[in-house]
Amino acid sequence: MTETVTEPSAAAAAGSKSEQAYRAVKARIVEGIYSPGYRLVLGSIAKDLGVSVVPVREAIRRLEAEGLVTFERNVGATVAGIDPTEYLYTMQTLSIVEGAATALSAPLVDSVAIARARAVNEDMRECLDHFDPVRFTQLNQDFHSILFEHCPNPHILDLVHRGWNRLASLRSSTFRFVPGRARNSVDEHEALLKLIESGADADDIEKAARLHRSATLDAYLAQAKTI
Amino acid sequence: MTETVTEPSAAAAAGSKSEQAYRAVKARIVEGIYSPGYRLVLGSIAKDLGVSVVPVREAIRRLEAEGLVTFERNVGATVAGIDPTEYLYTMQTLSIVEGAATALSAPLVDSVAIARARAVNEDMRECLDHFDPVRFTQLNQDFHSILFEHCPNPHILDLVHRGWNRLASLRSSTFRFVPGRARNSVDEHEALLKLIESGADADDIEKAARLHRSATLDAYLAQAKTI
DNA sequence: AGGTACGAAATCGTATACGATCACTATCGT
DNA sequence: ACGATAGTGATCGTATACGATTTCGTACCT
Incomplete structure (x- = not known):
């Protein structure tokens, strides 16, 4: 009863690196490690997680669809704001x-x-x-x-x-x-x-x-x- | 008053190929060109749209987050079912x-x-x-x-x-x-x-x-x- | 005949590479 | 001194390539 909130709709298997990146970034946001306004640089996150940028990018776009991050073309992603x-x-x-x-x-x-x-x-x-x-x-x-x-x-x-x-x-x-x-x-x-x-x-x-x-x-x- | 339903939250600029793929596939699903159960093969869609598979894959994952398609690891995506x-x-x-x-x-x-x-x-x-x-x-x-x-x-x-x-x-x-x-x-x-x-x-x-x-x-x- | 094991083709997943775009700084002109 | 402009670095966007996995067809065994 103290586990993190999980999306029941999310794909079950965690195996893929894309999935791994998705979970990792989401967790960091929900846990407050990445605060609102934090700049999510693809390359950095990729290096951090030991994967390439492609799955990271995919993960971040998915998080965007959930409203957890905002995305701007050719600029990058930031943790969604709090106005x-x-x-x-x-x-x-x-x-x-x-x-x-x-x-x-x-x-x-x-x-x-x-x-x-x-x-x-x-x-x-x-x-x-x-x-x-x-x-x-x-x-x-x-x-x-x-x-x-x-x-x-x-x-x-x-x-x-x-x-x-x-x-x-x-x-x-x-x-x-x-x-x-x-x-x-x-x-x-x-x-x-x-x-x-x-x-x-x-x-x-x-x-x-x-x-x-x-x-x-x-x-x-x-x-x-x-x- | 006869335009398609658009998501106000979606990124405004349509320029990127990822965005193009997203809109294209979504439109095909909403318009019924791709019926439920239709198998969304990344390579085919990519060739169809004249882009590579990476943006198509990204688009499809975003559609998954919206519930329009279902995704299975190493198997592929299909237009979401109708049970x-x-x-x-x-x-x-x-x-x-x-x-x-x-x-x-x-x-x-x-x-x-x-x-x-x-x-x-x-x-x-x-x-x-x-x-x-x-x-x-x-x-x-x-x-x-x-x-x-x-x-x-x-x-x-x-x-x-x-x-x-x-x-x-x-x-x-x-x-x-x-x-x-x-x-x-x-x-x-x-x-x-x-x-x-x-x-x-x-x-x-x-x-x-x-x-x-x-x-x-x-x-x-x-x-x-x-x- | 039915089921199983193997192999080939199709498709997915991701790393890498390179071109495109943006932000930022330093320089030049007024 | 101030604003415009060109140059530079950082980052994004996507094509390509290749390894991994699944699926399907075929041959083989019982």
Whole structure:
């Protein structure tokens, strides 16, 4: 439950150098080793990974299609930026697809999964006291991943993962961890679990899940206004 | 209003051969020249386009990331399949993102746009009498494109376009044109326009737009059951 | 006859090489 | 001194070439 977010649609076998390059660069972006704005020079990456430029180039174009890097003709690739507008788009989209994923998954979440999710959520509460934002973020993903385990629509799940990856590259940026928001988040998680347990209407669950994400966005916007 | 669906996120300049190959192959898939299951041989496509295999390979990997082709290591690429499950996933996802796009765009649709959309919808009604499914499908996209013209979230619009592209490759397959469904569709369009004109609640608009897409899926499922 | 092993052809995967394009600097002219 | 321009280095873009892998047909064995 602490593994990195993986795209279920990605080719399974990891053998090819192209695949290797794709995974390596993606990991470096998601883990924050390559920060937004970082210049991805084909030759350097190729030498770094011990492969030639062709597979690296291919990998980077694929990452471009996922929105993780931007590409400019004859200039090169950079890790995708973090301007507030882009953040807003991503969060809004996530609120929609996460809402849908939660609602679709809800009927398939059994009591065991609920218990596991609740345990994760309690760990998150713990993190609040010890102020451990990195772990908090990871547990947050774990929490939702549990709810999505039996999501009946892999396409939607894929969109959720793409959004998460995009946000991951913003880690340790301005957007991280709005003060006071985190505690609300934990409470909303608990409320969401209760809703699912009670077999609430799909619409209600969807709305709750959406608001959960929107609230984080709103908190950021409110904070941004005061700066 | 009759142009092909274009991805706003795609790199603007079309100059490079890689870009050329990408557009060419994508167009052939969307236009149905390459049907699902069609084997995409790198060398052949390269010779066909007058470029080498490297840019073609890159283009195909990008199309893979968009879900238009499937790729297998050391075997090759084929135009993405059409099994009913995949169709269900795509339609369900479309219902969600189209619903969101419609609701977000609604406040920004002015009376001129409404009038244009209504005109397109009347053309669609026309198509029903002359039985012109190809034009009907195109006009249907035009109709929704008008509503999405000022969509405030380009990411969501991008997801809509991806869904459309995916469905386009299914044209002239089993999934096309469930009898009797098309007329309902036109009526739903008119109802949707009235909702938007009246400045209805975003939730109501979203729900209506969702159902509009879901109904097509349901019609297909009902038909599939009888076969 | 059916199945298996071998071999050839097709195709993929990537390294290398070279031409094209861009950014940056230094020089020249005003 | 300031701006324009040419030169230089870095990087991208793609053609070509060759090794690796798969697929398919054929001959052989049981």
